[in-house]
Amino acid sequence: MNKRTYQTAAFLLAALFALPALAEDAVSFALVVGSNRPGQGQEPLGFAREDASRFGTVLGELGGIPAEHITTLFDPGVVEIRQALREMTVRVARRTQLGEKTTFVFYYSGHARAAALNVGPEEFALKDLRGLLEAVPATFKLIVLDACQTGAISKVKGVTPAADFSYNSVSGLTTEGMAVIASSAASELAQESERLRGSFFTHHLVAALRGAADANRDGLVTLDEAYDYTYNRTLVDTARTAVGKQHVTLETELSGEGETVLSRPGGAKAWMALPGSLEGEVLIYRASDQQVMAEVHKASGDELTLALPPATYRAVIRQGERGFECDAGLLQGAVHAVRLEACRPVTLRQLTAKGDGPRRREHLFFEVGIGALYSRSDRYTVRLRDFGYHGEYDGDPVFHFSAAAYYSILRYLKVGLHFSFLDENRFTDAEERFDWRAFRLGVDIRGAWPLADDWLTLYLQASGGLAFATTHYRNDMPSTLTDDPLPVVEDRETFWGFHVGGGGGVQLTPWRWAGFFWQVEYLWAPVIENLIDDTHDSGGVALTTGVLGGF
């Protein structure tokens, strides 16, 4: 057995025989709230809901709180939060009356100002929140507040704090048996990170609970350990941003409880171990959905073990100008040790991309394509033939082009504005010519399934919106019937209507911001009408290929 193996075994044994933690010998409950919705004068947050989801997950995995004891609210109103708190009070009270120790965790990520949480357009006064939290008869209460307003690139939480939220909230909420961790100190702005896909604070707090904060390697993360780690990592990360430093605050008023254990990574289902010899910045993300699990600074010396759900992960390690990429398949009940010698070296350019996290979802991207459109014969075109005209494009594909802009509202869901060619045909008869062109402008709803690290994406989409067409009739009157030449008859018309359609395609994005797509779509636009109640169904099957780019 080498040194690393001994360290890992010691970690697991320590976790196995550790003194019972508060979370272990108590019945625990949690209310987790994430709200992206802005209040008046605020911008929507990007990741508050995801932060709440991640925090709730780690409470369930490592915090000893059964899933049925965790209530998670996304974008709730004040009434819903109040109701959930009252329900928690009742549930905790029932267990307390049975003489059991109880723990209650309240987590909030969202907007806030000095005196209130901003729950969308509503305000939840801290005074009221305090009253409801005090009414929860738990032995120990942990309040985690990641409250913020938003900014531009690093989204700022608290653009114009009338007073410091954290200071006010902590001083207003701390009571006996209660600990409050808040994401920022006086006059500071809490921030979100596009790279981490979450707030700096919650990201590092979750990583801490997964074991990054387990300084004494006993398999338990205490309140102090979690705070120390989160404080340092949040401070270091935010010091690099344009917004500035963010100091995490902790206020406790606990009596006679000793160490307060928040999580037990030693009792997890799987672990990833970073060896003591490894030094550098390590980013770990889940391969299947690119979810960043932890970004830690690994110092040379002790081994660092992180508790993660069994899955396949990728670790990107930066060592100065060098970089490495390692795949790690974590199995149930096993420790996967990252060995640098088994990792792939990556170039500085690759490192920059990898170090910036997984391939990010482009919020806005554009597609421009060309292709072929196969239109149909219908009652309208049959009628033209009855009147003696001959279709020039009968059965032949016509040139098709399209341009679209899409916005990712969710990882798998995009909405887009689409303009494309819809139809073209020409019917002639001796001196006469009648031709038309049709176009569409509408909205697409696209469901996308990224594969192979987002290099390949399959998608299905539905379309609908406006359609319009222009027709042109021209008759070069024959001169044989009259002595004097007759004037040429010419007429143009415009038709408006609707279109619907649906289809699917494939995106290939070998570059970070650009790629190609191939798409097949069926469109239907009953737009062009004649005077004898026939309507032409523009559209048909469109095959399109093109380029896409996003930012």
Added chain:
Amino acid sequence: MIRTREMKALLLLLVGVGAFACADAGEADLQNEEFRVWCGESACAWTVDQGKVERVPTWHRKVYGIGLTDDPTRISQVLEMENVRCLFLTLLADVDDAATLYWEIDYYNDDIDAPEHTVKIAVSDWETTHREASVPEGCTEARIILRKTGRGRAVVAKADISGNVYCAAEPPSGVDPLLDSDCGPDGGLCEE
């Protein structure tokens, strides 16, 4: 190298095909058969013999048909023929229920009031109908007549005539060569 006997056979085949092709031809074309050329309020190539006509938009606001409005209304055009024993009419029209449309032929163009051939054509909703009429031997001129009776309106968008040297229809016996067998189940062609 092609031998003389084979060459003769090939020539005979070509001559035969050419003769068949020639025999199928007959010259008989109406002018302005689709009514799309108008000289003011009159269709340039058609004569209004009775009643009143008007220019009526058909499928497009600039593509006109000829509306036969009065009761009765009659328009005609003299057709010169060569080597024709049969006339085929292709008619595209929309006829009201309260109107009746007839296709008449005055062979030799000698008396427009006594056409030798008359068929009733019942069409609506811009249907295309086809009719056939036998031409007396030696006839080189005929007046093609479209006549409407009744209060309703008939709009004709196309009246195309073509000729052939053969004919399945019975030859005209002098006056009104209508046959019972022409009265099909659709009522498209009936005795006057």
